[in-house]
Structure formats: structure tokens, C-alpha cells
Amino acid sequence: MDLIQQLIARAKENKQRIVLPEGTEERTIKAADQLLADQVADIILIGNPTEIEALAAKFGLSHIKKATVIDPKSHPKKAAYAELLFQLRQKKGMTPEKAAVLVENPLYLGSLIIKAGDADGEIAGADNTTGDVLRPALQIIKTLPGISCVSGAFLIFLKDKSYGENGLMLFADCAVMPNPTAPELAQIAISTADTARHIAGIEPRIAMLSFSTKGSASGEQVEKVVEATRLAKELRPELAIDGELQADAAVVPSVAQKKAPGSAVAGKANVFVFPNLEVGNIGYKMVQRFGGAEAIGPLLQGMAAPVNDLSRGCSVEDIYKMVAICCNQAIAVKNRK
Ligand code: ACO
Numbered sequence: 459m460d461l462i463q464q465l466i467a468r469a470k471e472n473k474q475r476i477v478l479p480e481g482t483e484e485r486t487i488k489a490a491d492q493l494l495a496d497q498v499a500d501i502i503l504i505g506n507p508t509e510i511e512a513l514a515a516k517f518g519l520s521h522i523k524k525a526t527v528i529d530p531k532s533h534p535k536k537a538a539y540a541e542l543l544f545q546l547r548q549k550k551g552m553t554p555e556k557a558a559v560l561v562e563n564p565l566y567l568g569s570l571i572i573k574a575g576d577a578d579g580e581i582a583g584a585d586n587t588t589g590d591v592l593r594p595a596l597q598i599i600k601t602l603p604g605i606s607c608v609s610g611a612f613l614i615f616l617k618d619k620s621y622g623e624n625g626l627m628l629f630a631d632c633a634v635m636p637n638p639t640a641p642e643l644a645q646i647a648i649s650t651a652d653t654a655r656h657i658a659g660i661e662p663r664i665a666m667l668s669f670s671t672k673g674s675a676s677g678e679q680v681e682k683v684v685e686a687t688r689l690a691k692e693l694r695p696e697l698a699i700d701g702e703l704q705a706d707a708a709v710v711p712s713v714a715q716k717k718a719p720g721s722a723v724a725g726k727a728n729v730f731v732f733p734n735l736e737v738g739n740i741g742y743k744m745v746q747r748f749g750g751a752e753a754i755g756p757l758l759q760g761m762a763a764p765v766n767d768l769s770r771g772c773s774v775e776d777i778y779k780m781v782a783i784c785c786n787q788a789i790a791v792k793n794r795k
Pocket of ligand 1: 550588589590592593596597601606607608609632633634635636739755756
């Protein structure tokens, strides 16, 4: 069974409640129907019930009736969620009036449903930008204890199985933090290690990437990666983590032998931590497009409950897989408690 099939099977065994705020978006509603048919998750669709019913009829979706549909304009808990938003954000200038408006925004409502304990995770972004999906989640759901920095990892399935873990690698951060500081980069490494263990099911060997290997170059950017490596090791001494490493030294044994002899990671890394978002985002897209790798994500990590962002070019299948992954993230969060 491949990794995604395993994640789907695990989701079915321990069903989670997943909110889909873009409940009237065509690919989302089709994915929801299939997820309900396969009993992967309990689905909460946000949207106008009449519109959802009409779309289900138009596309012949017979399982949507098993979803919980929440009309953002009128539902029994609307006032309670607005009050929750006001309480959570009043120090940031939230007023009851603003909360009453924002609670009708499906992306805010999705995060509030999770914060109130009425759902376990959320997937959105088929119709909305990354920033619009993330902002309410960051403001309302917040981070896990000990983590202040949410980041985004990709599962990268390479054609060449000699790299990573039989061709599987994790890349981070490719989605959230434009320019992390050294302490933030250390947190990204730790969150990605947890994603590697709990979602990919592999023991991480983490390369902190740079244009320098073990002092071959110097400067501010190199120092940031060296410091992040030191901090990550201090925080989680049990992790196999090394840096600063160039990408070839991280995955090619012969280069590793020359540039970083004796490293427990160099030449066999299965996790790449990029120094900033520009490199991470461009890097994963190049591996995907030029290398023909399959890239699944971003899996947002470090949030107190999982919220994942879709690409606006996503397919029904992408949404289905992301819901299965989100269920596994929700299970991992609950297991921490
Ligand atoms: N981790 C934890 N909390 C965060 C993070 C983070 N990474 N970033 C922001 N926050 C919190 C802030 O502390 C703040 O909380 P507060 O209001 O309670 O004080 C809240 O979120 C809002 O912070 P802002 O800085 O005002 O957030 P802003 O809306 O400006 O930006 C965002 C946050 C949207 C994540 C921004 O960093 C961003 O746009 N990142 C890039 C996303 C992107 O475009 N990625 C590339 C595309 S994705 C892809 O290709 C796969």
C-alpha cells in the first residue's frame, strides 16, 4: 500500500470532522461527495444549503446529504461563534460589530468552528489565496504549545528512488514564512521532523540547506543556517539534523564524503529545510516540473489544529488526498495531548 493509501486507511479507522469552507465550489463538493461515499471523514460544508442541494443534483452527488451543511448567514451557533471571535480578538481591535460581519465569512467561520471544538481540521484554497486561508487560522486557531511559527511542508515523491526514503522526501518551508529568523528556522526543522514521523511515517534525517557546506562560504545567510542548526539540535537532541549543507552534499554520498565527512545526515537526507521561502517555493516547483516529482502539500505544520491550503489549480483528487492527510494531522495533534 502506498503512503496515501495508508493515510486514507488510517483516516477511515479514526474518523475526524473536517470543515470545507468553500462548500459551493465545484471540485470541493465533488471531493466531499467521494470522501463521504468512502467514509474517509465526517464532512462539514459551509455554504448556502439551497445552492449546495442544487449543485449536488446538477453533478449527481448522492452522498452529499450525509454532510453537515452550515449556512454562514443563518445557523444556530452564529451568535456564539461571533462572541468567541470577539473574545479572542478584542485586544487586537475586534468589536462585536466587526465580529458579527466576519462570522459570515466562511474562512473565519471555519476557523471558529474548529476553535469551538466542533471540528478537527479544515481544507480551503480552491477558490481563495494562501494569505486569505491562513490569516484567520493564524489569528484564531493559533499554534501548538512550544511552537510560534507555522510553516508548510511538501511530501515530494521523486522518480529516482535512490534519494531520500525510497524516493520520498519532505521539503519545508515552501509556503508560509517569507524570511524566517534562525530560531524560526529551527522550529521549521522541528515541525518538519514531526510531520516526517507522524504523516510520512519515516525517521527524519534533516539537512539544513545553504549555498555553503561546513564553512565553505561565509556571511549572514550562512550564519543564520548554522545558528538554526545549533538551536534545533539543542531543542531536540534526539534528531538527526545537520547543517549548513549544500543540496548535493545533503543527498549524494560521494559529495557528502568530500564536503561533510562523518555527518549522520549528509549524503542520505530525507528532509530539506530551506533557508527562506523564496528558495523553498521555487525549489519544490523546479523539482516538480523539471524532475517530474509528485508534490503533495503544503501540509501546514505547527498549528493547534490542522488547516491546509490548496492550490487554486487543484483537482478533485488533490482535495480528497488533502482531507485524508488533514485527518492524520488531526489524529497526531490529539495524540500529543
Ligand atoms: N506562524 C504563526 N503565526 C503567524 C505566522 C506564522 N508563520 N504568520 C503570521 N502569524 C500570526 C501573527 O502573529 C498575527 O497574529 P495576531 O494577529 O494574533 O498578532 C496573525 O498571524 C496575522 O499576522 P500578520 O503578520 O498580520 O499576517 P499577514 O496576514 O500579513 O501574513 C501570511 C500572514 C498570510 C501567512 C503571510 O506571511 C504570507 O502571505 N505568507 C506567504 C504565503 C504565500 O503566498 N505563500 C506562497 C504560495 S503557497 C504555494 O505556492 C504552495
